[in-house]
Amino acid sequence: MTGTIKKLGTLPPKWRDETTRQLQAGETLLAWFEADLNDRLHFVRELAVLTDRRVLTCREDRDSAAPWRSWPLTDRTELRTDEHGSAGILELRDASGRLASWRFTAGKATEAHRLVQKLSGWRLGRQGGDRKPTMAVCPSCGAAITADEGRCEACAAGPIRPSMSALFRLAAFARQRFGLVLLGFVLTLTATAAGLVPPYLTMPLLDNVLIPFQEKGTGDFSLVKWYLGGLAAAALLEWLLDWAKTYVLAWVSERISADLRARTYAHLQRLSVEFFGGKRTGDLISRISNDTERLCNFLSINLIDFGTDILMILMTAGILLSIDPVLALAALVPFPVIVWMVARVRGRLLSGYRQAGAAWGMMTSVLADTIPGIRVVKAFAQEAREIERFDASNERVFYSANRLNKVWSLFSPTVTLLTTAGLLVVWGFGIQRVYSGGIKVGVLSAFILYIARFYTRIESMIRMASAVQHASASAQRIFEILDKHSTVPEPARPVHPGRLRGRIELQGVRFKYGAREVLHGLDLTVEPGEMIGLVGPSGAGKSTLINLICRFYDVSAGAILVDGSDVRSFPVEEYRRNIGIVLQEPFLFYGTIAENIAYGRPEASREEIVKAARAARAHEFILRLPCGYDSLVGERGQSLSGGERQRISIARALLIDPRILILDEATSSVDTETEREIQTALENLICGRTTIAIAHRLSTLRRADRLVVVENGNIVEIGRHDELLEEGGIYARLHQAQMDLVYGRDADGT
Amino acid sequence: MEPDRAKNGRALPQPFTLSHDVWGQLVMTDAEGLEHVGVELVRAFPLSDPRHGFAVCDSDGRELIWLDGLDALPAPLVRQIEDELAKREFVPIIHCILRISSAVEPSEWEVETDRGRTSFVLDSEDDVHELEERRALVTDAHGIRYLIPDVRQLDAHSRQLLERFL
Numbered sequence: 001m002t003g004t005i006k007k008l009g010t011l012p013p014k015w016r017d018e019t020t021r022q023l024q025a026g027e028t029l030l031a032w033f034e035a036d037l038n039d040r041l042h043f044v045r046e047l048a049v050l051t052d053r054r055v056l057t058c059r060e061d062r063d064s065a066a067p068w069r070s071w072p073l074t075d076r077t078e079l080r081t082d083e084h085g086s087a088g089i090l091e092l093r094d095a096s097g098r099l100a101s102w103r104f105t106a107g108k109a110t111e112a113h114r115l116v117q118k119l120s121g122w123r124l125g126r127q128g129g130d131r132k133p134t135m136a137v138c139p140s141c142g143a144a145i146t147a148d149e150g151r152c153e154a155c156a157a158g159p160i161r162p163s164m165s166a167l168f169r170l171a172a173f174a175r176q177r178f179g180l181v182l183l184g185f186v187l188t189l190t191a192t193a194a195g196l197v198p199p200y201l202t203m204p205l206l207d208n209v210l211i212p213f214q215e216k217g218t219g220d221f222s223l224v225k226w227y228l229g230g231l232a233a234a235a236l237l238e239w240l241l242d243w244a245k246t247y248v249l250a251w252v253s254e255r256i257s258a259d260l261r262a263r264t265y266a267h268l269q270r271l272s273v274e275f276f277g278g279k280r281t282g283d284l285i286s287r288i289s290n291d292t293e294r295l296c297n298f299l300s301i302n303l304i305d306f307g308t309d310i311l312m313i314l315m316t317a318g319i320l321l322s323i324d325p326v327l328a329l330a331a332l333v334p335f336p337v338i339v340w341m342v343a344r345v346r347g348r349l350l351s352g353y354r355q356a357g358a359a360w361g362m363m364t365s366v367l368a369d370t371i372p373g374i375r376v377v378k379a380f381a382q383e384a385r386e387i388e389r390f391d392a393s394n395e396r397v398f399y400s401a402n403r404l405n406k407v408w409s410l411f412s413p414t415v416t417l418l419t420t421a422g423l424l425v426v427w428g429f430g431i432q433r434v435y436s437g438g439i440k441v442g443v444l445s446a447f448i449l450y451i452a453r454f455y456t457r458i459e460s461m462i463r464m465a466s467a468v469q470h471a472s473a474s475a476q477r478i479f480e481i482l483d484k485h486s487t488v489p490e491p492a493r494p495v496h497p498g499r500l501r502g503r504i505e506l507q508g509v510r511f512k513y514g515a516r517e518v519l520h521g522l523d524l525t526v527e528p529g530e531m532i533g534l535v536g537p538s539g540a541g542k543s544t545l546i547n548l549i550c551r552f553y554d555v556s557a558g559a560i561l562v563d564g565s566d567v568r569s570f571p572v573e574e575y576r577r578n579i580g581i582v583l584q585e586p587f588l589f590y591g592t593i594a595e596n597i598a599y600g601r602p603e604a605s606r607e608e609i610v611k612a613a614r615a616a617r618a619h620e621f622i623l624r625l626p627c628g629y630d631s632l633v634g635e636r637g638q639s640l641s642g643g644e645r646q647r648i649s650i651a652r653a654l655l656i657d658p659r660i661l662i663l664d665e666a667t668s669s670v671d672t673e674t675e676r677e678i679q680t681a682l683e684n685l686i687c688g689r690t691t692i693a694i695a696h697r698l699s700t701l702r703r704a705d706r707l708v709v710v711e712n713g714n715i716v717e718i719g720r721h722d723e724l725l726e727e728g729g730i731y732a733r734l735h736q737a738q739m740d741l742v743y744g745r746d747a748d749g750t
Numbered sequence: 751m752e753p754d755r756a757k758n759g760r761a762l763p764q765p766f767t768l769s770h771d772v773w774g775q776l777v778m779t780d781a782e783g784l785e786h787v788g789v790e791l792v793r794a795f796p797l798s799d800p801r802h803g804f805a806v807c808d809s810d811g812r813e814l815i816w817l818d819g820l821d822a823l824p825a826p827l828v829r830q831i832e833d834e835l836a837k838r839e840f841v842p843i844i845h846c847i848l849r850i851s852s853a854v855e856p857s858e859w860e861v862e863t864d865r866g867r868t869s870f871v872l873d874s875e876d877d878v879h880e881l882e883e884r885r886a887l888v889t890d891a892h893g894i895r896y897l898i899p900d901v902r903q904l905d906a907h908s909r910q911l912l913e914r915f916l
Binding site for chain 1: 794798799811813818893895
């Protein structure tokens with residue numbers, strides 16, 4: 001009963017009292033679900049409550065005569081969910097048909113699903129079945145979630161951060177190099193101060209030496225060597241400090257962006273296959289290379305300049321005020337005007353840069369689209385259209401840049417004009433002050449020198465406004481990757497698989513790509529060492545099933561158990577060490593053949609590599625290559641035939657000595673002659689391992705212990721080759737079709 | 751079947767003899783006295799481990815005998831094998847790079863090798879491969895390989911020329 005009270009507590013307050021009133025004595029609340037749409041898909045809330053006796057429901061609009069309806073639970077009562085696009089449906093059925101239905105938006109899908117699971121879970125519990133509680137899985141992204149929570153962390157995206165904060169997040173990377181950042185700052189401060197000394201020294205040089213000499217014919221020239229010496233020393237000091245500052249800060253910023261690249265790449269490698277399916281390679285490469293590079297430039301050039309500018313402006317203003325406050329105030333009159341202008345133009349620049357960035361992105365994606373697909377473009381003679389498409393996006397780049405230039409071209413000279421105006425004010429005001437005897441000529445000339453520096457600094461500061469926008473866009477693109485969670489999460493309490501025996505059990509395995517369910521509850525047990533051939537038409541779900549077993553994805557519902565444990569409870573890497581995979585298109589990395597064979601076990605000895613190559617029937621063709629096992633393959637390496645590449649990938653799988661072997665169309669891209677060779681190689685590989693093989697050519701599966709025929713996401717037939725032929729079902733049909741093809745060709749030949 | 755025979759080859763006490771027939775072809779007589787005409791000797795790891803892993807292949811490239819190393823073999827046979835390998839393997843060792851024509855591809859190289867001075871054309875800078883332990887392999891436009899055993903051992907001028915390719 002305490003459970004019920006706790007459950008009632010989780011109900012939204014507005015339903016709580018009424019639900020309590022509806023429950024009969026001794027009735028236990030199992031679960032509830034709040035649908036957020038009505039049957040006409042208007043936003044109306046409706047509560048579905050599951051108890052140990054009934055299913056109850058109550059609608060939000062109270063106009064209906066009987067707000068509460070209920071159906072008793074029988075053995076035939078069934079709850080199921082279905083999704084059509086973004087609106088899902090939860091249905092209550094029994095033998096007589098549909099009793100009730102609730103509609104909900106996509107965000108509620110997990111909760112609806114939980115209700116369904118609760119019913120089946122409760123039933124199992126009552127029957128005394130001790131099935132392990134299956135982990136709930138987010139239906140939209142496939143990530144495992146804790147059963148009680150009902151919400152997926154991966155999907156519940158955080159609020160979109162404002163652009164600047166991405167830059168501040170860089171500070172986390174800077175913190176690791178705090179000492180050097182501090183050193184860089186101190187150096188900047190001293191270098192800027194050193195730069196301000198020369199104008200200060202011109203003041204006494206003029207007032208104490210040159211002007212007295214000109215007026216009276218006498219001057220203390222013994223001081224000149226001190227002043228000139230001081231000027232030279234200041235220049236030298238500035239040079240030295242500038243050099244140290246530039247080097248230290250450039251080092252720090254290069255270091256930070258290298259750290260960022262390393263972190264991003266490491267994170268990228270850990271993301272699940274699903275992430276890469278939805279991303280363009282070019283875009284990911286550009287994020288890791290260009291965006292980090294741009295950030296580095298920003299940190300090392302713009303940010304340093306900006307810091308120096310601020311310091312310079314503050315120090316100059318301080319010096320000016322200390323020499324002559326009145327003249328200083330006059331000189332600074334245009335300053336607020338410039339600040340106001342910057343603030344106004346910044347908004348325009350921002351939207352302009354964003355537009356320019358988008359246009360640029362569009363242009364790159366045209367390139368990324370057509371260059372890899374150039375053969376298709378040429379084959380269909382669509383060069384002219386592609387050129388047009390590129391021209392159109394190129395023009396957009398031009399126009400958006402043009403729009404920016406319009407603002408910029410007016411803005412920059414205006415600032416210069418205001419600077420000159422500032423200088424004029426100083427001249428006019430200063431001359432008047434000299435005339436009235438308030439200041440000396442030396443002071444005025446020092447002022448002019450300072451003010452000129454002051455305003456050039458302001459000009460360069462304004463450029464900073466655009467650099468910030470650029471850099472924060474880059475930072476955002478990088479953090480976008482860093483913020484992604486793997487949809488194949490590591491378990492909180494891992495079970496270490498060690499070396500598996502290789503017994504695979506599928507229990508009601510369902511899988512969805514987005515809203516489309518491609519596997520509808522598969523059940524299958526594969527004994528250790530057994531070879532299973534997966535047969536079925538394209539799109540039946542064979543590859544999906546293999547992806548699930550490899551844990552490239554996680555099931556949407558149900559579970560995959562290996563040696564009796566849910567695969568989601570294994571640490572991903574440890575689990576995959578037990579799996580060998582041979583794909584249709586073997587991928588060879590750039591490197592030697594020996595390195596490629598040892599990819600899964602880099603520490604393997606040369607003897608082991610040769611042994612694996614022998615078993616994969618690759619040894620002899622490797623010896624025929626000019627460099628033997630040291631021959632380079634992969635991009636720009638020795639070109640190998642499809643069959644040779646495949647045998648190298650078989651050797652690769654053999655070397656890790658996996659317990660579970662996956663063959664995904666391993667022989668379908670080669671001719672029959674080569675297939676025979678590969679087949680012998682595969683037999684060495686399969687021997688004694690749990691093997692799941694997909695093949696279109698049924699002849700490749702003759703060694704399979706059992707054939708599993710999959711159609712439309714369901715297992716339709718299981719059995720040995722001859723059994724299935726006798727049955728005369730789908731397999732027999734497929735087999736007949738292939739035989740016809742073979743004999744048909746023979747008939748043509750005669 | 752081949753792997754089995756190779757395994758036997760490893761276990762043989764008096765493994766095989768080598769000779770040349772009247773046509774100059776290499777003939778290998780195995781332990782059973784069977785003659786194989788036109789055999790070839792190859793190293794499995796010519797670059798990364800030239801002292802281990804040898805195979806005697808027949809004219810079709812099928813492996814007849816596998817040798818893990820030469821240590822266990824009688825000295826005259828080892829000398830014979832080494833002579834044959836030296837005849838077969840043509841990988842000049844670059845001692846010094848004299849000149850690289852231009853920064854644009856293809857570039858012409860003039861080098862001093864252990865087999866004398868020569869020049870060759872390099873198609874692209876991707877054809878200079880850095881192997882482990884600072885070794886570098888240069889493959890020219892015709893596929894001839896030149897080895898630089900240790901980049902650090904080159905003189906300063908050669909190193910400078912090579913630098914942009916690594």
